[in-house]
Amino acid sequence: MLKVETIIFIVCLYFSAVDHGLSLKCWKCRSLEDPKCADPFDNTSIPFFDCSQEPIDPNLPGLEATLCRKIRQKVDGYWRYIRDCARLGEPGIGGDERYCIQRTGTYNIYTETCTCNSKDGCNSGTSFAPFFPLVFLGVVYVLRGTRFRR
Numbered sequence: 790m791l792k793v794e795t796i797i798f799i800v801c802l803y804f805s806a807v808d809h810g811l812s813l814k815c816w817k818c819r820s821l822e823d824p825k826c827a828d829p830f831d832n833t834s835i836p837f838f839d840c841s842q843e844p845i846d847p848n849l850p851g852l853e854a855t856l857c858r859k860i861r862q863k864v865d866g867y868w869r870y871i872r873d874c875a876r877l878g879e880p881g882i883g884g885d886e887r888y889c890i891q892r893t894g895t896y897n898i899y900t901e902t903c904t905c906n907s908k909d910g911c912n913s914g915t916s917f918a919p920f921f922p923l924v925f926l927g928v929v930y931v932l933r934g935t936r937f938r939r
Contacts, residue, residue, distance in 0.1 A: 812841035813874065814909040815857035820870040827870045828861070837909060840874035852876040856906045863899040878904040886911070 817838035818826035825831040840854035854874035862869045881904065882888040889903035905911040 812839055813855060813857065813906060814839055815854075815874045816872040816910060817874065818870075818872050820868070826872060827868065830870075830872075832910075838874065843874050846876065849876050856880065856904050857911050858905075859903045861901040861903075863897075865897055875904055878902075880905050880907065 814837035816826075816830075816832060816835055818835050820827040823835065825834055840857075843854040846852070854876050856875040856878055858871075858873055858875035858878065860871040860873075862871070880886045882890065886903075886905040886907055889901050892900045892902075894900070
């Protein structure tokens, strides 16, 4: 049977190894409201947004935001940028996130839509990133306890 110290160590190891949550985190901004949202992107004042906190869309029931999206629009000669979580689409073109979908419309409108899900900020789900000092101290604690109790 496992001792309480061992169980506490395993729980601490787990929480130190799993990087802040299981959901995607995207930048969420509009260049009309915040000029730093435009390219070149300045994220110093824009925090990550946890896409699992995105409100449910009544038009898309049951669909969670699992992608990040950047939309670059040229409307009447002015560039606009929108960065947000996305529910629909696929990463890049054919799964290659280096490519974006480009559309040209009437009335001097051009749109480029880039969708991704490979890392936070253009995103990852769960990543294994141990906090090594905590892991080291936990291992030392468990070894110390098992070596002296024989």
